[in-house]
Amino acid sequence: xxxxxVGLDVGGTKALAVLVSRDGEILDELRTSTPHDAEGGxxxxxxxxxxxxVTTFAERHGLDVTTLAIGVGMPGMVRRDGRLAFAPxxxxxxxxxxxxxxxxxxxxxxxxxxxxxxxxxxxxxxWGAGRGVDNFVMVTLGTGIGxxxxxxxxxxxxxxxxxxxxGHMAVEARGALCxxxxxxxxxxxASGNGLARLAFEWxxxxxxxxxxxxxGGAQNVRGEDVTTAARDGDDEAISLMNEVAWWLARxxxxxxxxxxxxxxxxxxxxxxxxxxxxxxxxEYLAELTFGYDKRPPIVVVPSGLTVHxxxxxxxxxxxxxxx
Amino acid sequence: xxxxxVGLDVGGTKALAVLVSRDGEILDELRTSTPHDAEGGxxxxxxxxxxxxVTTFAERHGLDVTTLAIGVGMPGMVRRDGRLAFAPxxxxxxxxxxxxxxxxxxxxxxxxxxxxxxxxxxxxxxWGAGRGVDNFVMVTLGTGIGxxxxxxxxxxxxxxxxxxxxGHMAVEARGALCxxxxxxxxxxxASGNGLARLAFEWxxxxxxxxxxxxxGGAQNVRGEDVTTAARDGDDEAISLMNEVAWWLARxxxxxxxxxxxxxxxxxxxxxxxxxxxxxxxxEYLAELTFGYDKRPPIVVVPSGLTVHxxxxxxxxxxxxxxx
Numbered sequence: 001x002x003x004x005x006v007g008l009d010v011g012g013t014k015a016l017a018v019l020v021s022r023d024g025e026i027l028d029e030l031r032t033s034t035p036h037d038a039e040g041g042x043x044x045x046x047x048x049x050x051x052x053x054v055t056t057f058a059e060r061h062g063l064d065v066t067t068l069a070i071g072v073g074m075p076g077m078v079r080r081d082g083r084l085a086f087a088p089x090x091x092x093x094x095x096x097x098x099x100x101x102x103x104x105x106x107x108x109x110x111x112x113x114x115x116x117x118x119x120x121x122x123x124x125x126x127w128g129a130g131r132g133v134d135n136f137v138m139v140t141l142g143t144g145i146g147x148x149x150x151x152x153x154x155x156x157x158x159x160x161x162x163x164x165x166x167g168h169m170a171v172e173a174r175g176a177l178c179x180x181x182x183x184x185x186x187x188x189x190a191s192g193n194g195l196a197r198l199a200f201e202w203x204x205x206x207x208x209x210x211x212x213x214x215x216g217g218a219q220n221v222r223g224e225d226v227t228t229a230a231r232d233g234d235d236e237a238i239s240l241m242n243e244v245a246w247w248l249a250r251x252x253x254x255x256x257x258x259x260x261x262x263x264x265x266x267x268x269x270x271x272x273x274x275x276x277x278x279x280x281x282x283e284y285l286a287e288l289t290f291g292y293d294k295r296p297p298i299v300v301v302p303s304g305l306t307v308h309x310x311x312x313x314x315x316x317x318x319x320x321x322x323x
Numbered sequence: 324x325x326x327x328x329v330g331l332d333v334g335g336t337k338a339l340a341v342l343v344s345r346d347g348e349i350l351d352e353l354r355t356s357t358p359h360d361a362e363g364g365x366x367x368x369x370x371x372x373x374x375x376x377v378t379t380f381a382e383r384h385g386l387d388v389t390t391l392a393i394g395v396g397m398p399g400m401v402r403r404d405g406r407l408a409f410a411p412x413x414x415x416x417x418x419x420x421x422x423x424x425x426x427x428x429x430x431x432x433x434x435x436x437x438x439x440x441x442x443x444x445x446x447x448x449x450w451g452a453g454r455g456v457d458n459f460v461m462v463t464l465g466t467g468i469g470x471x472x473x474x475x476x477x478x479x480x481x482x483x484x485x486x487x488x489x490g491h492m493a494v495e496a497r498g499a500l501c502x503x504x505x506x507x508x509x510x511x512x513a514s515g516n517g518l519a520r521l522a523f524e525w526x527x528x529x530x531x532x533x534x535x536x537x538x539g540g541a542q543n544v545r546g547e548d549v550t551t552a553a554r555d556g557d558d559e560a561i562s563l564m565n566e567v568a569w570w571l572a573r574x575x576x577x578x579x580x581x582x583x584x585x586x587x588x589x590x591x592x593x594x595x596x597x598x599x600x601x602x603x604x605x606e607y608l609a610e611l612t613f614g615y616d617k618r619p620p621i622v623v624v625p626s627g628l629t630v631h632x633x634x635x636x637x638x639x640x641x642x643x644x645x646x
Contacts (some may be wrong), residue, residue, distance in 0.1 A: 079616050085617040135482050149581070151479045151486075158474070158583020159458050160618060168580040168613035173495050173573050222384060250496050258472070258482020258581065259490040265412050290491035290503050291400050294408040 002110075005069040006057055007123075007315030008050050009116060010034060012143070013077065015046070017053035018308060019061065020315035024127035026308065028057055036092055043084070043096025050098065051105045069322040070111045070315035072098045073119035080088060080161035082113040088179060089143070112321045116140075116310045117164050118155055120267055120303070121148025122320075123313025128304030129160060137261045139166065139252070140268035140309075144179075145187040151259060167191065171250050177193065177263040189247035192270045195223040208236050226272040229311045241276045248277060249284035256298060257290045266301030272300045325645060327393040329380055330446075330638030331373050332439060333357060335398065335412045335466070336367070340376035341631060342384065343625070343638035345357060347450035349631065351380055359415055366407070366419025373421065374428045392645040393434045394637035395421045396442035398469065403484035405436040411502060412466070435644045439463075440487050441478055443590055443626070444471025445643075446636030451627030452588040460584045462489065463591035463632075467502075468510040490514065494573050512570035515593045518546040531559050550596040556578060564599045571600060572607035579621060580613045589625030594596045597625045 004027065009016045011034060019028040030053045050072065058065045076087030076121045099111040114122075121138035124130035131136065134153040138145040145167030149156040157161045167187035168180055175184025176197060188194050202208045203218035210228055215221050230235035255261050267276065282300050286292050303305035303309050332339045332359060342351040353376045358368035373395065381388045399410030399417070406420045422434040437445075444461035447453035451462065457476040463469040468490030472479040479486045490510035491503055498507025499520065511517050525531045526541035534552055538544050552560035569581065578584050589597065605623050609615050626632050 016440040036599060077617055150472055151481070152477050154475050156474045156582060157478075159585035160583055162614065162618065163474075163581070163583040165580045165583075167611055169492075169577040170611075171493060171496050173498075173570075175496075182611065182613060185613075244473055247496075254492040254577075255581070257488045258486070258578070259479060260483055260488075262482035278347060288493075288505065290408050290488055290505060290508075291485065294400055295485065 002069045002319070004061070004063065005315040005318040006054055006069050007073070007311040007313065007318065008053065009073045009119065009314055010046060010090070011074070011116070015049055015053065016020060016307070016311045017057070018311040018315060019057045020312060022319065024312060026312070028060060029036050030056060034090070036094045043093040043098065043101055046093050047098060047101035047105060051102060054102070054108065055106060063097070063128070066107045066109055067317035068104065068108060068110065068126070070108055071119070071316065071318035072111060072113045073116035073310045073314040074098075074113060075116050077162045077165070078113050078115045080157065082111075082121055083161070084113070085160075095169070110322045112316065112317050114134065114314065114317045115146070115147030115148070115161070117315030118148035119317060120309040121150055121164065121313065122144075122155055123305050123309045123314045124265045124267070124303060125150050126316045127312060128309060129301045129302075130255035130263065131261045135259070135261060136263035136265060137255050137259065138161070138265045138267065141191050141266060141270035142268035143192050143246075145191045145251070146268070148171060149259065151306075166251065169251060169254060171247070171254065174251070186247070186251040188272060190244055190251060192223055194247065195226060195244050195270065199223055199226050202240055208240065210234060210236055227276055230276045241273070242280050245277045245280035246284045249281045249288050252281065252285055252300070253288035253290070261298070262296060263299045265301055267306065271302055324394045325545045325642070327384070327386065328394060328638040328641040329375065329443075330634040330641065331393065331395045332442065332633035332637055332638065333369060333373070333416075334399050334439070338372055338376065339630070339634045340373070340380070341634040341638060342380045343635060347396065347635060349635070352382060352604050353379060357413070361415045366416040366421065366424055369416050369429060369492055370419070370421060370424035371407070374425060377425070377431065378429060387618065389430045389432055391431060391433065392641035393425065394442070394641035395434065395436045395634045396439040396637040397421075398439050400485045400488070401436050403480065405434075407436070408483075408485070423470065433641065433645045435579050435640050437637065437640045438469070438471070440469030441471035441480070442636030442640060443469075443632040444473055444487070444636065445478055445639045446628050446632045447588045447626060448473050449592070449639045450623050450635060451584065451632060454627075456586045458582070458584060459580050459586035459588060460489070460582065461567070461590065464514050464571075464589060464593035465591040466514060466516050468514045468574070469591070472582065483522060489574065489578065492574060492577060494570070494577065507569070509574040509585060513567055513574060515546055517570065518549060518567050518593065521563060522546055522549050526565055531563065533557060533559060550599060550633055553599045564596070565603050568600045568603035569607045572604045572611050575604065575608055575623070576611035576613070584621070585619060586622045588624055588626055589630065594625055601625070
């Protein structure tokens with residue numbers, strides 16, 4: 001039983017590595033840009049970055065790379081066998097098996113892969129805002145919406161390991177086109193990307209006149225302009241944030257109906273705007289949830305581990321799955 | 324460890340009772356109309372019917388009612404403590420605790436309650452079309468849509484026991500009003516009730532001219548007229564059944580994204596029209612499912628236990644939960 005594990009959280013822009021003790025303390029941390037060149041085959045460039053992070057930890061802390069428990073969180077459909085079936089935002093790694101790549105490059109033998117949203121759920125369950133809650137859903141509001149489901153005290157991986165892709169639940173059957181090719185996916189309404197889309201739509205329709213004038217045109221109104229203006233009390237921007245909160249609640253209410261979720265942990269970049277989103281979302285949840293008044297109160301809280309949720313969860317995967 | 328258990332499936336119109344062996348064989352069966360009078364308090368009239376069914380089995384088979392394992396499946400939100408929080412289609416039993424009522428009336432001490440869709444899932448998992456499949460979803464297409472989720476080999480009951488109310492997942496955020504008070508619930512599009520609603524809508528819009536003329540007006544076109552006409556090859560009716568199949572697939576695709584479900588078991592009254600629904604639904608699933616081509620084929624099969632799924636599952640609950 002290892003005393004420490006490495007958690008690697010690979011995103012579209014950066015790879016975050018943490019060295020973690022068994023009780024969830026971060027002992028060391030590294031941050032590297034994610035390479036996007038395809039040279040050497042699927043994932044080779046990314047694997048080199050990860051190998052360097054792991055060997056840096058090993059050297060600094062006197063650890064044996066060959067037996068070190070390593071968890072890798074990836075944005076995409078991660079198969080139970082550790083291969084990345086599909087990573088829409090990280091095309092150069094699609095198809096890669098990081099356990100194989102890290103074994104071949106640095107001799108690591110205890111490498112385990114998991115989807116990043118699932119990692120975040122496991123991290124929050126072990127050490128964060130879902131600690132001790134045997135039925136909860138992690139919702140990561142980033143560019144899109146990812147997540148992970150804990151039911152009966154265990155991660156819902158599903159048949160192939162693809163469970164928790166909650167952002168691609170359609171909430172508007174013939175709604176906005178999504179990058180996945182589908183229509184009306186939740187993430188087109190309640191993520192960073194959804195906010196940007198709605199901001200452009202509202203600006204084009206003349207519903208954000210002040211922001212549109214300030215930015216010099218509808219096409220220049222960004223999501224962060226809206227969150228900033230809302231924070232400063234701009235009523236147009238607040239209305240739009242309420243719209244996003246309504247859509248957030250719409251998806252959460254669906255998960256309540258399906259899973260009887262009583263506890264949501266909200267993470268990801270957009271959760272920095274929690275103050276603008278969560279109070280309204282909680283109110284809308286009361287309107288939108290099936291049998292709301294028959295249920296105990298539904299808890300919606302921000303992530304406890306914030307930017308480290310995915311990396312800590314990846315370390316947790318390594319602790320859990322090593323032989 | 325009991326050798327037999329009783330499974331009671333209480334529906335809006337009838338209560339089905341089965342006596343079941345440990346390997347799922349039905350040894351005896353009773354069918355009684357469900358009473359709808361409220362006399363004696365919540366559930367009292369229904370409890371009398373169930374008590375009679377149980378004592379009939381006991382007398383016929385020489386069983387001791389006080390120790391007999393009894394499972395009760397109910398259409399509604401069944402709390403983990405066995406109390407029915409809410410039963411929209413069976414208002415007179417809302418709030419009732421059948422374990423208490425059956426203990427007080429006939430001295431039964433091993434009575435366990437569960438939602439009827441969850442029972443059906445457990446029945447199919449033990450002895451039906453979900454046998455041995457550790458991640459699957461039971462979908463009961465009746466008047467509405469019920470269901471139950473098996474993940475990691477266990478029923479997803481959720482926080483309070485209300486898990487599996489998949490029919491109240493919204494697939495059209497501001498869509499058709501549902502009996503639950505919400506809008507756009509899946510069951511307003513893909514259940515018996517959804518078929519009836521769409522049939523009236525289509526007929527009113529002049530899209531079912533033959534059926535409308537035959538029945539003497541749009542308001543007389545029933546769901547069963549459409550399924551019958553579709554079976555007879557009427558192209559208007561087939562188009563409408565395809566629309567229902569599309570909506571069925573829309574909800575199934577959502578469940579695939581959320582849970583990575585690879586296997587669906589379709590039961591309930593409308594599943595009698597399986598031949599008109601499932602082939603198209605399987606095709607639409609390929610269009611609507613996130614990452615469809617990265618997944619192994621998704622299996623959509625009719626219930627193996629058909630009308631007995633709920634009652635058999637209730638017996639299974641009794642076997643599983645007795646001391």
